[in-house]
Amino acid sequence: EVQLVESGGGLVQPGRSLKLSCVASGFTFNNYWMTWIRQAPGKGLEWVASITNTGGSTYYPDSVKGRFTISRDNAKSTLYLQMNSLRSEDTATYYCTRDRKIYYYSRGYFDYWGQGVMVTVSS
Amino acid sequence: DVLMTQTPVSLPVSLGGQVSISCRSSQSLVHSDGNTYLHWYLQKPGQSPQLLIYRVSNRFSGVPDRFSGSGSGTDFTLKISRVEPEDLGVYYCLQSTHFPYTFGAGTKLELK
Numbered sequence: 603e604v605q606l607v608e609s610g611g612g613l614v615q616p617g618r619s620l621k622l623s624c625v626a627s628g629f630t631f632n633n634y635w636m637t638w639i640r641q642a643p644g645k646g647l648e649w650v651a652s653i654t655n656t657g658g659s660t661y662y663p664d665s666v667k668g669r670f671t672i673s674r675d676n677a678k679s680t681l682y683l684q685m686n687s688l689r690s691e692d693t694a695t696y697y698c699t700r701d702r703k704i705y706y707y708s709r710g711y712f713d714y715w716g717q718g719v720m721v722t723v724s725s
Numbered sequence: 726d727v728l729m730t731q732t733p734v735s736l737p738v739s740l741g742g743q744v745s746i747s748c749r750s751s752q753s754l755v756h757s758d759g760n761t762y763l764h765w766y767l768q769k770p771g772q773s774p775q776l777l778i779y780r781v782s783n784r785f786s787g788v789p790d791r792f793s794g795s796g797s798g799t800d801f802t803l804k805i806s807r808v809e810p811e812d813l814g815v816y817y818c819l820q821s822t823h824f825p826y827t828f829g830a831g832t833k834l835e836l837k
Contacts, residue, residue: 646829646830663824663825697773711764
């Protein structure tokens with residue numbers, strides 16, 4: 603059974619940093635790209651970051667580029683999201699997802715999601 | 726960025742009924758590799774989103790055949806037949822043809 607378990611959320615002041623983790627199990631982690639998706643309270647879904655299976659390439663939207671860094675440790679089957687210079691608009695539930703591809707550089711879709719972890723940015 | 730427009734925003738339904746949700750994109754979702762990367766998700770109250778349909782019309786594992794997806798180019802539809810209580814929630818479309826990936830704003834399926 604595929605499982606994704608996020609941790610590391612909490613309340614943080616604007617301008618500070620936070621690092622999220624996602625432990626994966628039930629599949630061969632180093633075979634899959636991984637992605638973070640977020641959802642602000644009462645709002646829709648927003649793509650945050652994606653990483654290749656080796657960690658060699660990463661992708662971000664402009665809203666977080668330069669502030670957030672996605673990374674992974676395949677030996678630990680763990681995905682990370684380092685969030686710096688946090689803003690109030692980063693307040694959201696952050697979901698870790700598995701990114702399913704047809705072929706290596708094809709576009710993907712997110713077939714399994716974690717339960718999410720809440721990040722609140724407020725003074 | 727590709728704008729994904731979902732309609733309606735709210736969709737009242739009777740159990741056992743049939744509904745359709747529309748998702749339109751501001752540009753074609755046909756990728757240069759020939760595939761169309763349009764997908765559908767359902768978020769039940771208090772839960773994480775779950776994948777229903779991938780690449781326009783492929784049902785994900787375990788998804789009942791009451792759910793079907795269709796469309797091409799910029800115009801896509803999710804149909805749900807014989808609606809059951811567990812189908813209630815917010816439906817989202819996602820395009821992953823173009824970076825940044827973008828979601829529709831959601832359609833809330835609720836009981837009449």
